[in-house]
Amino acid sequence: MTTNINFKNPDYYTNRELSWIDFNDRVLEESRDRSNPLLERLKFLSITQSNLDEFFMVRVASLAKLASVDYPKPDASGLTADEQLRAVNKKAHAMLTKQYTTLQRSLLPAIEQHGVYLKTMAELTTEQYEFVKSYFHDELYPVLTPMADDSSRPFPFISNDSLNIAVQLVKHKESTHLFATLQVPDVFPRVVRLPGAKNDFILIETIIKAFVGALFVNYRVKEAATFRVIRDMDLDVAEEDTSDLLKEVQQQLKLREHGHVIRLEVESTISKKLLKRLTKQLDIHEYAIYEVSGPIDLTFLNELVKRIVGLEQLKYQPFTAYESPELNHDHDIFKAIRTHDWLMHHPYDMFDPVVEFIRQSSVDPDVLAIKMTLYRVSGDSPIIRYLGRAAQNGKQVTVLVEVKARFDEQNNVHWARQLEKMGCHVIYGLIGLKTHCKLTLVVRREQGGIRRYMHMGTGNYNDVTAHFYTDMGLFTTNADMGIDATNIFNMLSGYSEPPYFHLLHISPQGIRDFINERLNQATKLAKEGRPVHIQMKMNSLSDQPMIAHLYEASRAGVKIDLIIRGICCLKVGIPGISDNITVHSIVGRFLEHSRIYIFDFDGERSFYLSSADLMTRNLNRRVELLFPVLQEDLAERVSRIYQTMWTDNVKTRVLQPDDTYLHVDRRGRPALDAQTLFTQQATERAEAQKATERRSPTNEFQPMLSPENQPTTLDDGSDTN
CATH class of the missing domain: 3.30.1840.10 (Polyphosphate kinase middle domain)
Structure with missing residues (x-):
């Protein structure tokens, strides 16, 4: 096999801006679709x-x-x-x-x-x-x-x-x-x-x-x-x-x-x-x-x-998003997260538990500190109100507000001022970098000592866009991730350069290094004749070194499946270069925003979620987060979600060697619209939960919360279902 191949040959790349217009044309096709x-x-x-x-x-x-x-x-x-x-x-x-x-x-x-x-x-x-x-x-x-x-x-x-x-x-x-x-x-x-x-x-x-x-x-x-x-x-x-x-x-x-x-x-x-x-x-x-x-x-x-x-x-028919009762305002969310990790898949899972996590943290007497990154929030964010309440209740509240979030600058400047007035410590990130990671750390004093509770996500802490952006999030008390999260906030707020992270991977550079390491490992195994399968889902793929590395892995025999909603500068079907790479794009009812990275090395699988696309800005010029899904049942759920989207044959378009995108040929196959299936499954779960509650009414007396502790109704006019 010849190794003198220039994987950065301009003929192997599609222009970023022209690829974006192709994406917008796929949106335009949805306006022409009579279905x-x-x-x-x-x-x-x-x-x-x-x-x-x-x-x-x-x-x-x-x-x-x-x-x-x-x-x-x-x-x-x-x-x-x-x-x-x-x-x-x-x-x-x-x-x-x-x-x-x-x-x-x-x-x-x-x-x-x-x-x-x-x-x-x-x-x-x-x-x-x-x-x-x-x-x-x-x-x-x-x-x-x-x-x-x-x-x-x-x-x-x-x-x-x-x-x-x-x-x-x-x-x-x-x-x-x-x-x-x-x-x-x-x-x-x-x-x-x-x-x-x-x-x-x-x-x-x-x-x-x-x-x-x-x-x-x-x-x-x-x-x-x-x-x-x-x-x-x-x-x-x-x-x-x-x-x-x-x-x-x-x-x-x-x-x-x-x-x-x-x-x-x-x-x-x-x-x-x-x-x-x-x-x-x-x-x-x-x-x-x-x-x-x-x-x-x-x-x-x-x-x-x-x-x-x-x-x-x-119009699209409404659906009912699912919310586990263990994560709602009638239950102790800290107990639920201590019991096991929780995977959220929005908008099919309600965003309310994320808001509830901050609400309960703001009033819980054992919570000592809340640390959070905010990139884009809604115009009347309940999260902002609860962070302010937490500070007024004596919690140490540190919020990184990214005031350079494009076209949200004015909104974020406003919220930064409001948070400061409410007693929160507001920081603006690192010089020359946008902070794009979605991370919340709650520090709580418990009987066995200090425990860290975390939420990490692929999308913004925005209770409005959570109804029509697909994103994923993880609640966990994993000790190593908690230490990593603490180090991230110390890095953002002060002078700290952690020598390493246990389980989390941070951009700039850290996510690039991690994926390069995985691609090197995949290439090595493929050359040994062992089966290697990489599955990735993201908004955009435009980083030239990363694409070159994917080409190199493909040439070695690594099977690579990519779901990319928007920009894709990688070309498929180049003989001897990208024969093993397939690219799908899904444009539908919801904006596909989640990022998933799955590595299957001869049957040994690992699952990661991230705030980062494989774009130069995300890998080099932003603070981004990539985190593992370790709990076995949740990892399997991530796998099922990805596989459902990969087998979608209604909204999926497949990238061709000439840079065009064609719908999947589903002749003789039943229609599968992944987003519609997810809404149906969410509604079924929600209805089954309601039926269970009707059959098993509680006889326990529920203490009435004081007005200060009552959950705040989302009054932004959006449908919380």
């Missing part, structure tokens, strides 16, 4: 827009900055920044066409069959016309502010992601063309319900354009066209030290609003004259101009779905 409920298809189309917006604000913005200085170094696939920028925009233009074809030819006609109409002015009844006319003059007119664009009044600043109307007009009896812009106010709902039918709607910009002439007395409006800009919104925070990090982040948040324009969306009916004016004023390349045949910014579809009355049958 999905109709209103959910509208939401999938809305998601493609919000995904694309964030992608341009961050990733495309970074490419634009590199291209502007002629950065010469190519990426793993051999493309320069300028080549990537042009290729991304070319592919995004094709996606735009597909998005609006889906909307106009498929989804809008389909919802009209159910009595839902998004109307133009010409389609209004007399009653509806009088309504929108009054709505404009009574509600909108006093708020609207036209901004002239001429030699004495410069072109106004157009804020990121705002909806605007460009106006071309002339003064009566004169021929000189004048220009103005008008921002569509976001203090009003974009989707306006019309009278006369329960599901007739019109967009606010349609109303404004119809009556915009009222804002320009003695002038004639020749044209009014909607447009939107996407700006560079990436933070550029200097981190010489963390003492003023909050101030630095807050300052950058203000500056971010004025980033360069990297994408301009305009109505396709706009005149060349008006488009030229906008292009010149916004200083944007031609390839970054997107002409839209329909309403700009499809995120309005999510608002539309929320406002539709009835038609619940056109």
Whole structure:
């Protein structure tokens, strides 16, 4: 076997950004899939827009900055920044066409069959016309502010992601063309319900354009066209030290609003004259101009779905998440975790026990300290309230709040301030690193001495997203993991460099070293002719050294199965290189967010969960956590979960050698939708538990908790089931 193979050959890699667009196209396919409920298809189309917006604000913005200085170094696939920028925009233009074809030819006609109409002015009844006319003059007119664009009044600043109307007009009896812009106010709902039918709607910009002439007395409006800009919104925070990090982040948040324009969306009916004016004023390349045949910014579809009355049958049917009674607020959660480890699989398992863990810790007199990392939390987080209560109850509470969590910076700065006011000790992590691990450590005094209780997870401590992100978590009192967790918090809060960790693996570098070690071991065993099987599930795979190592293992005969929701820079089907690698992607009702790493070395299996994807940022520039699942029954459950997802033949798409993704051919095989199966199993378990409780009513007297100790109801409007 020849060993002189360059596993870093650019031909062996797919460009990261183009792979991301392929992922968003898989989301778009869900909006075109007639087997999905109709209103959910509208939401999938809305998601493609919000995904694309964030992608341009961050990733495309970074490419634009590199291209502007002629950065010469190519990426793993051999493309320069300028080549990537042009290729991304070319592919995004094709996606735009597909998005609006889906909307106009498929989804809008389909919802009209159910009595839902998004109307133009010409389609209004007399009653509806009088309504929108009054709505404009009574509600909108006093708020609207036209901004002239001429030699004495410069072109106004157009804020990121705002909806605007460009106006071309002339003064009566004169021929000189004048220009103005008008921002569509976001203090009003974009989707306006019309009278006369329960599901007739019109967009606010349609109303404004119809009556915009009222804002320009003695002038004639020749044209009014909607447009939107996407700006560079990436933070550029200097981190010489963390003492003023909050101030630095807050300052950058203000500056971010004025980033360069990297994408301009305009109505396709706009005149060349008006488009030229906008292009010149916004200083944007031609390839970054997107002409839209329909309403700009499809995120309005999510608002539309929320406002539709009835038609619940056109949405996903609700399911009941399972909660073990031993982990609810009527039981001692510490006793439950002392008895054995607990594996949580959200959203099929309720997130409530994680919140309850913090609640009971906040009021338990034997709890001495709570230490926790927070990357993203909800806008009204019960966890934040309980951490504050714990501090007020005299517990030592240390919270690492990652104030650099992208697009959650403002929310996290707010919570950091609130936690400090409540008496918590708040830290902001290590210089140059984001803290992305999900870890809680509770220190409790017990009869036998100090005991450490832990929760480790693959996803955020966010009680809202836990309802539609699939994640996994582990409750344990494992002593070695507890020592490791203590060392992690000492490393984050002070000056500590533990020489080794017992069972946990920490990035930067630690997770890379661990997986490299496993791949080396797998390669060695495979060369000896022993069966080796590696199974991994993650959001993204883009790290070049890690992909090269997977290629090397594959070449040696290691069987590698990968479930990757999003970016995959690895190519399959390269003869002699990736013959033994298969890649699946699942896009469905829930966002697949859990990370699973399983190693089977000649029948000796080990199971790990992690907060980290195999991306360079996760392995090199973030504090991440990879932890083992040691309890045999829980390890088997992880195995079953992975195997169920691997055999999914409804939502799974398989990566092909040409970088396309194809649905599994299930001819002659029964349909298996993993997410649907998990929801069914959760509901069955929940219903069986309720039936057991009905058959065995307790006769024990339950002491009433004081108001201070009562569990707090989640009042964020989300369905806790």
